[in-house]
Amino acid sequence: MMIKTKLNPQIVVNYFNELYPKAKCALNYENGFQLVIAVMLSAQAKDGRVNQVDAILFDKYQSIVALANASVEDVRTILKPLGLAKRKAKNVIAIANKFLSSNLKEVPNDENFLLSLPGIGLKAKNVILIELFDAQVFPVDTHVYRVSYNLGLRSKKDDPYKSELKLEKYFKDYRYKLLHHQMISFGRNICKAISPRCEICKLKAYCRHFLK
Ligand code: SF4
Known part of the structure; x- marks a missing residue:
């Protein structure tokens, strides 16, 4: 041919x-914060596995405050199936704390803020922007x-x-x-x-x- x-x-x-x-989007989320966490967790992990883990994580920690105050070890245990669990657990807690310290309940349409979050690089930032804000x-x-x-x-x-x-x-x-x-x-x-x-x-x- x-x-x-x-x-x-x-x-x-x-x-x-x-x-x-x-x-x-193949990642499940109920709000922007959950999407940010899911995108960070999806690094080197399959979306289906991330969805399974997220269901457990967000059932146990039902607010940003609860996640910000979680222990790394407890979160790490939940994230174990994803690999890089310790680093990702620290990132989850740090992201929650960043939202708290910035007094944010919603994800801002702000690429600099997103890039300041641990575990969120250029690709992850764009995944969040296109999904939440229909960015071009x-x-x-x-x-x-x-x-x-x-x-x-x-x-x-x-x-x-x-x-x-x-x-x-x-x-x-x-x-x-x-x-x-x-x-x-x-x-x-x-x-x-x-x-x-x-x-x-x-x-x-x-x-x-x-x-x-
Ligand atoms: S399935 Fe992919 S590799 Fe196969 S013809 Fe289509 S574009 Fe090409």
């Missing part, structure tokens, strides 16, 4: 809308990184940050939030790292992986 020269973003958008019209940012996780390469939306040498800039430019005429969740769903379910389901994929005519 011949590769088509350029993949029009509208083709991607149409296909993703057909596949995942209601794609949404396109955080690149492992799925977005792989899919964007296969579809020729970034080059091989691009790191996640450069890839994000390219995706933001490529999709500049669209709202990113739904598209971002759709691309992650596509990476999880069809354009998988191992055994992608190319036989059913409608983008194969544009795909580096399929055509190589």
